[in-house]
Amino acid sequence: WLKKKTQRKLPPGPKGLPIIGHLHMLGKNPHQDLQKLAEKHGPIMSMRFGFVPNIIVSSPEAAKQFLKTHDLNFAGRPSLEAAKYISYEQRNLSFSTYGPYWRNMRKLCTLELLSNLKINSFQAMRKKEIANVVDIIEQAAQERVAVDISQRISSMNSDISCQMVFGKKFEDKEFDERGFKGVIQVGMQMAVAFNLGDYFPYLGALDLQGLNKRMKAIAKVWDQFLEKILDDHDQSKEPGQTKDFVDTMLDIMKSGESEFEFDRSHVKATLMDMFAASADTSSTTIEWTLSELLRHPRVMNKVQKELEQVVGMNRMVEESDLESLEYLGMVIKETMRLHPVAPLLLPHLAIEDCTVDGFFIPKNSRVVVNVWAIGRDSNVWSDAEKFLPERFIGSNIDLRGRDFELLPFGSGRRGCPGMQLGLTVVRLVVAQLLHCFDWDLPNGMQPSELDMTEEFGLLVGRAKHLMAIPTCRLQRK
Numbered sequence: 001w002l003k004k005k006t007q008r009k010l011p012p013g014p015k016g017l018p019i020i021g022h023l024h025m026l027g028k029n030p031h032q033d034l035q036k037l038a039e040k041h042g043p044i045m046s047m048r049f050g051f052v053p054n055i056i057v058s059s060p061e062a063a064k065q066f067l068k069t070h071d072l073n074f075a076g077r078p079s080l081e082a083a084k085y086i087s088y089e090q091r092n093l094s095f096s097t098y099g100p101y102w103r104n105m106r107k108l109c110t111l112e113l114l115s116n117l118k119i120n121s122f123q124a125m126r127k128k129e130i131a132n133v134v135d136i137i138e139q140a141a142q143e144r145v146a147v148d149i150s151q152r153i154s155s156m157n158s159d160i161s162c163q164m165v166f167g168k169k170f171e172d173k174e175f176d177e178r179g180f181k182g183v184i185q186v187g188m189q190m191a192v193a194f195n196l197g198d199y200f201p202y203l204g205a206l207d208l209q210g211l212n213k214r215m216k217a218i219a220k221v222w223d224q225f226l227e228k229i230l231d232d233h234d235q236s237k238e239p240g241q242t243k244d245f246v247d248t249m250l251d252i253m254k255s256g257e258s259e260f261e262f263d264r265s266h267v268k269a270t271l272m273d274m275f276a277a278s279a280d281t282s283s284t285t286i287e288w289t290l291s292e293l294l295r296h297p298r299v300m301n302k303v304q305k306e307l308e309q310v311v312g313m314n315r316m317v318e319e320s321d322l323e324s325l326e327y328l329g330m331v332i333k334e335t336m337r338l339h340p341v342a343p344l345l346l347p348h349l350a351i352e353d354c355t356v357d358g359f360f361i362p363k364n365s366r367v368v369v370n371v372w373a374i375g376r377d378s379n380v381w382s383d384a385e386k387f388l389p390e391r392f393i394g395s396n397i398d399l400r401g402r403d404f405e406l407l408p409f410g411s412g413r414r415g416c417p418g419m420q421l422g423l424t425v426v427r428l429v430v431a432q433l434l435h436c437f438d439w440d441l442p443n444g445m446q447p448s449e450l451d452m453t454e455e456f457g458l459l460v461g462r463a464k465h466l467m468a469i470p471t472c473r474l475q476r477k
């Protein structure tokens with residue numbers, strides 16, 4: 001047994017320190033630090049953060065091994081302190097452990113919220129929300145003032161997600177003195193904060209940083225809000241009224257016919273998950289796309305020319321136009337290659353011991369796929385650091401999880417179930433904003449001067465808000 005054990009070859013990795021392992025090697029941007037380390041130690045790298053073994057995956061071939069060949073074994077999720085406190089003991093979809101509950105809940109969400117049929121049923125609502133933003137930007141265009149694109153897009157997406165998931169949108173004042181967005185942001189910040197308990201499990205219960213206490217407090221505010229939504233749905237039962245996602249979840253819960261445990265806490269965890277997973281992912285991708293377009297006026301003009309040809313200058317963009325906007329599709333792919341909003345995906349967990357590429361991967365290792373590093377790998381992409389949408393002309397490479405060199409939505413069992421919805425919103429908003437307006441950077445800033453610094457968090461967005469001055473392009477009737 002001893003011989004067998006010592007023969008097991010772990011993936012290579014840097015030398016760690018006692019107790020903390022390799023934690024000291026991660027700075028403000030872990031995806032960038034891990035990329036540099038992988039260049040030295042290889043695409044399957046072994047590291048230890050505190051007491052927790054991690055496997056860092058940084059090439060398309062290696063990603064394929066973990067997310068396709070051995071997908072089933074790596075479909076677990078680690079139990080993180082934040083997931084425990086703000087997602088009802090991991091009853092949500094994103095962080096639930098792999099098993100029948102996760103499978104059934106994923107099926108339910110796909111069918112009741114994320115299928116093409118459901119996505120299309122919210123088309124009119126999206127159109128209205130985007131038209132509201134276009135109105136506001138038109139006003140700014142008349143006044144020749146800069147628009148805070150980051151803030152506008154984020155709040156519009158939050159309204160779109162609210163209506164899809166909760167059935168209506170909310171005013172800040174309906175929530176707490178910090179406002180709707182404010183409370184969500186506090187929760188998100190705590191979720192990504194460095195939590196000792198995630199790396200030294202025995203310390204978790206001691207809550208030395210006081211983080212768990214603060215997370216419990218924010219979870220309470222969330223819970224009251226979600227309870228109110230469930231109560232409102234329970235009370236407004238008018239015959240013939242169309243059912244929304246909350247109604248459907250409540251019906252299933254009350255019927256008692258679900259094949260899995262399903263009470264109020266499961267409903268609340270899932271609602272919150274769907275909201276959190278859908279709002280900021282799309283808006284951050286839109287922000288990066290517009291940033292790259294402002295830095296590359298040639299590309300921006302080309303997208304606008306395509307819009308002129310496909311849509312014409314007499315009307316706004318409709319969702320039915322999106323499939324014909326081929327160049328726009330390439331621009332989105334190129335943006336997601338350079339700026340995947342979840343650069344390390346969500347952490348996966350090895351359910352059993354496994355051998356990958358001759359390396360032994362112990363059970364319970366966390367698997368981190370660095371799709372940011374893969375997207376910028378010069379062995380995979382020529383001129384990897386350049387923004388060149390034309391690289392996709394005549395190429396079959398797609399971003400839906402089939403091609404492992406481009407994985408902004410992950411791949412396999414745990415791949416993003418909201419991809420179709422996300423891509424619809426991203427393409428529609430970018431197309432509409434470029435069709436209705438020309439954009440200039442404020443204060444005579446040159447395109448090459450636009451700051452593209454990233455800020456690492458639950459998602460990786462721009463460190464600074466994107467500001468630009470609009471000029472009306474389309475005469476709206």
Ligand code: HEM
Pocket residue numbers: 093094095106114273274275277278279281282285341342345346347348408409410411413414415416417418419421422423426
């Ligand atoms: C541009 C938009 C989006 C991007 C880039 C994105 C990206 C991702 C990524 C990278 C993952 C992790 C995959 C993994 O761990 O292997 C993920 C998971 C997930 N996404 Fe998205 N996403 C987007 C939009 C959405 C939307 C609109 C929803 C709808 C509610 C959604 C729901 C989810 C859920 C529930 C999971 C967890 C799946 C599971 O663990 O089974 N996402 N997404």
